[in-house]
Amino acid sequence: MSLLKIDGICKSFGGLKAVDNISFEVKEGNIHALIGPNGAGKTTLVNMISGIYSVDSGEIYFNDEKITNVPTHKLVNKHIMRTFQNLEICENMTVMENILLGFNINMNKSLLKCSFQFESILDDEEKFTHIALSHLKRVGIEEHAYSLCSDLSYGILKKVEIVRALAINPKLLLLDEPVAGLNGTETAEIAVIIKEIAAQGVTVLLIEHDMKMIMNISDNITVVNFGVKLAEGIPSEIASNPEVIKAYLGEGSLHE
């Protein structure tokens, strides 16, 4: 069953066509990778899916429901969450506060109740703090729960962003270069986390450049270049696809 369906979407910036008539489907429960050289249009695509950019033409379906041009914050209600290539973390807040933000849609937020510290607000805080701590434990960073994010390393913050996205048990998780800038150990840790997430039923759409990790954990791969879909298939098919090799390594490599 395809959870996410992209149907012929296009996006231009000025005269430049960043995404040109791309279509693909992401099956429920899969880890679906979106790869391609820098500037291929991957992030633009994900930004369109998650409502950050508007779609020029084409449609996006989630669970057979049209979600084209639905703004980001409304997609959260449908349990679509994402992480960002450029790390959108609240630096002046603690890790715990960032994670608690992940629970936002499940929390009581009325200003009146908050001002007067109603029981329901305090109960929520306790409940979600507990859940947050267990999540942080699973990814191994619970010791930093009350540290200020501006004091923490990039690798830890990448994990924080993932935990924040997982807080409400999303159905679809969009990960935009979750291991960019991380070393080998950190990358392996994230790869394990992603596999565990998928094992629990979360559908993952993953943009990445790290080929080893992609080949290792993906169920399906879509390759894009210059805004156009180049190829699609399971890892072994993609690895031996001449067009893909050409796109990444250049014309010459085919003749080696």
Add this chain to the structure above:
Amino acid sequence: MVELLQYSFGGLTVGFIYALVGLGFTVIYNSSKIINFSQGEFVMIGGMAAVFLSYADFPFILAFPMAIMLASLLGYVLFKLVSISSNSSVTSLIILTLGYSIFIRGTAQVGFDKQMHTLPSFIGDTPISIFGATITPQAILVIGVSLFIVFALYFIFNKTKLGKAMLATADNKSAAKLVGISVKRILIMNFMIAASIASIGGIVLTPITSMNYEIGVMLGLKGFCAAIIGGIGNPFGAVLGGVILGILESFVAGYISSEYKDAVAFIVLLLILFFFPGGLFGSKKSSRV
């Protein structure tokens, strides 16, 4: 028709002062991304210093350059204050330049006084008639001097090596440093230039509107409006913005209501911010997510 022309002349005159303020503001903004809320005070200092120096029997030929140098020095001091600031957040710097403007005003209050002061017109008083409307020689001087400054700056920025260095610094400080440009010296020059041109504006304006220690506030604010209307960071935009603003203000005062004259600049500013956020001649920015 004569009325229209008359209002236009009035508007043009004050418009060029807004243009100079806006231009100075743009020069500082381009090189350091700082909104200098004390820009208007440089105008005031130029005028007041010129007046008091002439009271002290200095001939114009000495008084004016001295006034300009004083303003220039204040520009340098501002640069120093900004560069030793440990926090460069937008809000902190806004407050810093505001504090500086309050300080300059306070000093002017004490160093000069709280009265209105004026200078005699520099090149005579006989109004000149153009198509039935009159314009004073001093007003023509204001326009002429302002235009001269605008073209001089254009020449410096675009045709000289120094100017190119300034543009480079404005665009990318690190890159400029890497090619051997002394960024610090460029910044100092920019601050001093901004203060100087504002003070020149103040000097030539004095015979027309008189000066007191408080005129800097509104002039500064309207100068910003001019810069933003033209497109923040665009020097020609600032000049055009100032002129348009001056003329619009004059029309409103003449045809609609003189009480709401001051509101014009801000209403136009809001309209620009809402409908042409890059200003009339500016560029649109976008950020990567």
Add this chain to the structure above:
Amino acid sequence: MKNKGLFLDRGIVTTIVILCVVPFILQNSFHYEIAIMCMLNAVICIGLNMLVGYTGQISLGHGAFAGLGAYVAVILSTTYEFDPVISILVASVVLAVIAYFISKPILKLEGHYLAMGTLAVGIIISIVLTNEDQLTGGPDGMGVSGFHILGYVFESDIQWYVLSALLLVFSIWALQNVVNSPFGRILRCIRDSETAAKAIGADVPYYKTYVFVISVVIATVAGSLYSYYTGYISPEESGFMRSIELIVMIVFGGLGRIYGAVIGAIIITALPQFLTFLHDYEHMVFGAIIIFVMIFMPKGLVSIFDTLQVKKKKEITKDNS
């Protein structure tokens, strides 16, 4: 987190104690006026800080809203003889509506543009208030009716002092609760990363408008009370310098810190009074102080307490090892 909670409660207790002690130091009506002005300014600053410090939206026009709100209330009760409390309520609603409609286009702006936009709105409001002298008494201002709550008249300094103090303590307590609550977290998230706020399901424009309106209403209430207390209102209270004064207060004290707003308000309100002996040098010194603090204590005066806390923590860990 628990540690932080204790500190905050200590803060409120300390505040209450100080507020109870202060009247014994105040010797005359003028002293009371300063104290009350400090407290009411602190309330306005707490609201403004919510907008600027916690949500990251600069507003250089808040003085105008405070002034406009006060004018509405005061005109209703003086010219039209409404009950003062009703007047303040009506003024709050009117200003809330105005703020709502202004916020829609204005809060789409960011950074410097937002600063200039709010500045422009503020100046336009203050020009209108100055010029519509039929309604407002013009640049000379107007006298204001007396103030009473359900018939209980507020006439004496001590009555106003208690009223202002209660308002201040309540504001501090309520805002503290908000800051650490889900609502407050969303505001702070907007300040740090609007994209992150969207990504966790927050409708950013909705929250920005919400906070803007609340801060305007708070300013209206406190501003109105001040006019009732002094018995007088003038357009200067809505002027550009007033707006700047408010921003200086919250930045001076410490942006994004409740007690920063309070301390900043108290010092900036009271300081000029202590500087009057300097007569004409007052502004010069005031400007110099602002410059000094912005350069050397950009996080505001409250940061002094931070360094003391860090020192204390270091001592504690030293003792433990």
